[in-house]
Amino acid sequence: MTIAGTAGRRVHVRAPGKINIAFDVGDVQPDGYHDVASVYQAVSVYEDVWARISDEFSITVTGDIDVSGVPLDESNLAIRAARRVAERLGWRGGIHLDIHKGVPVAGGMGGGSADAAAALVAVNEVLGGGLTTLELQELGAPLGADVPFAVLGGTAIGTGRGDELAPALARGRFDWVLVTSAEGLSTPAVYRELDRLRELPDIAPERGVPSADPIVLHALRAGDPMALAGAVRNDLQEAAVSLRPRLVDTLRAGRRAGALAGLVSGSGPTVAFLAADERAADELAADLAASGRAGSDILHVHGPVAGARVVSA
CATH class of the missing domain: 3.30.230.10 (Ribosomal Protein S5; domain 2)
Structure with a gap:
């Protein structure tokens, strides 16, 4: 060429x-x-x-x-x-x-x-x-x-x-407050921990083929953060918390500060808190910053946004 x-x-x-x-x-x-x-x-x-x-x-x-x-x-x-x-x-x-x-x-x-x-x-x-x-x-x-x-x-x-x-389809705007960590987590390590935890004796039902929760999809289509808050979940969260127990404190702090919901993002350790709207997210971010999350950055972001795009050429 x-x-x-x-x-x-x-x-x-x-x-x-x-x-x-x-x-x-x-x-x-x-x-x-x-x-x-x-x-x-x-x-x-x-x-x-x-x-x-x-x-x-x-x-x-x-x-x-x-x-x-x-x-x-x-x-x-x-x-x-x-x-x-x-x-x-x-x-x-x-x-x-x-x-x-x-x-x-x-x-x-x-x-x-x-x-x-x-x-x-x-x-x-x-x-x-x-x-x-x-x-x-x-x-x-x-x-x-x-x-x-x-x-x-x-x-x-x-x-x-x-x-x-x-x-x-996701209507409107969803506001999130992210609490990051200076120390990352290895994705393979989190999956290994998930497998270890799942091997422990329990009475949980067998897991079938993974599927997207229709309640999540309906809340996104409706542009309804309150409905979405009741449906967000992450199967990797327990494993991430097992490897990084102090994530529990972060999750509790966000809920106390008024987040509609909080969850570990992906394999972590970033924690994402859903807010009711832009103003609520600003207030949540300020409250979390005032609580002094050592070694963390606190970001107010929104979605959805576009994927990879040319800015200039």
Whole structure:
């Protein structure tokens, strides 16, 4: 593939983080993975990625958050995404990526996946590839279940490994207050803990095929945060709390401060609190900040927002 007249071109793409409004996890499969049913919502905290043509594949990372744990080698999801697009388009040169992170690292909000989604869109744009959104989602799926959703954005149901997406209607705006943690949680470790906890003797019913709760979907369609509050759930929450017991204190603090509901987002440790409206979220964030959550940042975000989009080219 030959690209003419674009050597100095730099494409800027922004992709959102996500929360899991509902997360139903099936039993571990023979390959070690779990089937899930997730209701994703993209929220207004972002990763920014700039791509330009280079002699090799390389990356720099800055951020509004601690980025010391972000890999700068071939294990970085954004580099892997850039390579996948380049290979698909037959590009034999390199790509340099500059990433500025706003989504908490290892926080259960899909920041690395958002980087990958932004890289898919940016490299397609800088190379003039013309790949569709669906084609970019398919390229991103092998990189992780959250990557296709970060391309799509909005609100969606993810099944299978979480990457088989169906858009879900969500009317209006939902306001969330996020309490982040300076210390992340490993997603594989949380799933291992979930499997360990499920092996303990109990009388719980057998788990069938994971499915999205229709009550959640109805509340989203109605734009009703009160109804949604009674239905949010996360099967990974118990495992995340087991590994990070102080999350219990955060969850209690949010409920005392007036949150309609609170849950661990994804594999954690970010905790998402649902508020009645924008004003209630501002008050909730202020109350939580005043309570002095050591080692935490408190963010008021809203959703749904768009997926990975070109900001400038």
